[in-house]
Every structure is written in C-alpha cells, then in structure tokens.
Amino acid sequence: MKKEEKSEKRRSQFSIVLERLARNKGAMAGLIIMILILIVVLFGEHMTPYSYFHQDYMAMFEFPSKDHLLGTDSLGRDILSRLLYGARFSLIVSVGSVIFSAVIGGILGAIAGYYGGVVDTVVMRFLDVYQSIPGLVLCMALSVVFGSGVYTTMLALGITGIGGYARILRAQVLQVKGNEYIEAARAAKAGDLHIILKHIIPNAISPVIVSMTMGVGSGIIAIASLGFVGLGIPTHLPEWGAMLSDGRSYMGTYPYMVLAPGCCIILTVLAFNLFGDGLRDALDPRLKD
Numbered sequence: 001m002k003k004e005e006k007s008e009k010r011r012s013q014f015s016i017v018l019e020r021l022a023r024n025k026g027a028m029a030g031l032i033i034m035i036l037i038l039i040v041v042l043f044g045e046h047m048t049p050y051s052y053f054h055q056d057y058m059a060m061f062e063f064p065s066k067d068h069l070l071g072t073d074s075l076g077r078d079i080l081s082r083l084l085y086g087a088r089f090s091l092i093v094s095v096g097s098v099i100f101s102a103v104i105g106g107i108l109g110a111i112a113g114y115y116g117g118v119v120d121t122v123v124m125r126f127l128d129v130y131q132s133i134p135g136l137v138l139c140m141a142l143s144v145v146f147g148s149g150v151y152t153t154m155l156a157l158g159i160t161g162i163g164g165y166a167r168i169l170r171a172q173v174l175q176v177k178g179n180e181y182i183e184a185a186r187a188a189k190a191g192d193l194h195i196i197l198k199h200i201i202p203n204a205i206s207p208v209i210v211s212m213t214m215g216v217g218s219g220i221i222a223i224a225s226l227g228f229v230g231l232g233i234p235t236h237l238p239e240w241g242a243m244l245s246d247g248r249s250y251m252g253t254y255p256y257m258v259l260a261p262g263c264c265i266i267l268t269v270l271a272f273n274l275f276g277d278g279l280r281d282a283l284d285p286r287l288k289d
Contacts, residue, residue: 020282027278033271041088048081052238061254071256073246079260086238086261090268093154093233094219098212100158105165106208110196112166113173123166131163139222143231153232157222161215168211172204179203206283214276217269224265240265 021027040047049069056076064071070079112123142156176182177200185195220240226232227241228248240261247257 017282021278024278024281026274027282030271030274030276030278033267034275037087037091037268037271040084041091044084044087048078048084050078050081052077052082052085053236054078054081061250063254064256070260071254073243073257074250079243079257082238082243083240083260083264086240086243087264087268089150089233089237089239090220090223090241090265091216093150093157093223094216096154097157097161097219098215100154101161101215102165102208102212104158105162105167106169106201108162109166109169109171110173110201110204113170114177114192114196114200120170124170127163127166135160136222136225139226140229140231143226148232148234150233150237153223153226156232157219160222161219164215165208165211168207169204172207173200176200176204207280210276210280210283213279214273217272217276220265220269220272 021031054077056072058076059068059072060074060076062068062072062076068078068080070083072078073082108123108127112120139156139160142159143153146152146156182195182199185199190198223232223239224241224244227239227243228245230245233239233242243261244258244265247254247261251258
C-alpha cells in the first residue's frame, strides 16, 4: 500500500511539471524546435539533396535557386546539404560535452558538499584556480593540445564546464544533507555511497538538469567559436561554426554563406534556452498553480 501511495505521489509531481511546461508557450516552442533538430540529426543524411562533400566547380558561389535552395559555397558544395548533415556535429558534441561536465562536476560537487571540512576546502580551492582561467581561452588551449577532432573537441568543452556543475550540485547537497530522511538513513547504518546515490542526488539533481539543458546552447556557441577560429572539429566536416568561418571572407558579396549557418546556430541556441528556462520554472517548488 505504501509503495502505491509513493508511486502515486511521484506521478502527480511529474504530471505537475508537465502541466507547467505545457502552459509555457516559450518552452513548448523550444521543445518543438528541439524535436525538429533531433529529427535532422538522426535522419539528416537521408534528407540532403546532395552529399555534403560533393563539389561542383561549375556551380561555385551560386545564389539560392531551385537547384540549391540555400546556394553553394566557394567549392560548389550545397549549403543546405552541409547544414543538415552538420547539425549532428554541433549537437552531438555539445550534448556529449555537457554530459561529461555534469557527471565529473557532479561527482566532485557531491563529494565536497557531503563530506565538507578539508575535503570541501581542497575541492573548492582547486575549482577556484581552475575557473580563474576564462572558459573559451582554456577550451582553445585544450583544443591546441589535443588537436582537432570530434571527440577531442567534446573533451575540451567538457573539461571547461566541470566547475560550474560542481558548484551547483555542491550547493544543493549542502541544503539536502541536513534533512530528516538523511539523518534517518545514517541512523539505519546506510553507507555514504548509498546515501549520496539514493537520497541526496535524486533530491538535488533538478537544478543540474536545467543547467544541462541551457548548457547545450552555450556549448553550440563554443563549438561555433572554435570552428570560427579554425580549432575544434576538422574544417572539412560541415560544422556550423566552420561554415561561418568559410563564409566570412565573402560576407559582403555572398551574404547567404554566413546567414544560413548563423541562423541555424541562433535558432538552436534559442530553442534550448527557451526550454531550459521553462523547465526551471516548472521544477521550481516555490511556484504554485
């Protein structure tokens, strides 16, 4: 009977979050755009009218037309095909880096917040030094050290985001660990790992989830910034930032070369930020229906 009541309570809380999200028009708009982007990521290769690396030297710098809806670049490559195929690089690298940052940062934050004392001091002073370096500068330095590539770019971006997630989870753990159910778990001789994984993390994870959602948008901007300066994902791959970099030299005469990838970046970042903002409001227990 208790299990049924508990599951019913959980379902009701989940339904409340869904109802709040559904009433938020901005969050719903962001979610719809995110779903469309996900479809492009999964099936973009089959939706492209041309291969992303196909070069037609007879159609270089062709303005948007019925044959090339978004025009062609300096090598005669179809921009629409490259945008559709390149969505996977921008999104997968961003999502992967956010997951890496959240996992490593979450572990550090949970340990620091739960044990406190010397452990907390050591971890947080290390993060102070680590975060004193500007994120984009550190990311560029790591990209130079690791070299270009999808996975190395993901790793570089993930390393730069660890500190933020560690601080968020640490703050939540400090609030949660003094609750009565934590004291009851300790009185029942539950181990520290069990308490952290079963009792603390589930009740402290909501702000981290919201931060991860909004962090995907920031990651896309960081990837585009690296691609714009020639770092990160290899230039022959159709990543949106690299496409911006390729088109900047022709911005005055062929503006469509930068407008198309620029609009894709703006729309994707806006979608994740709108959904993240709505999710934050939906998960806020201080808001009442």
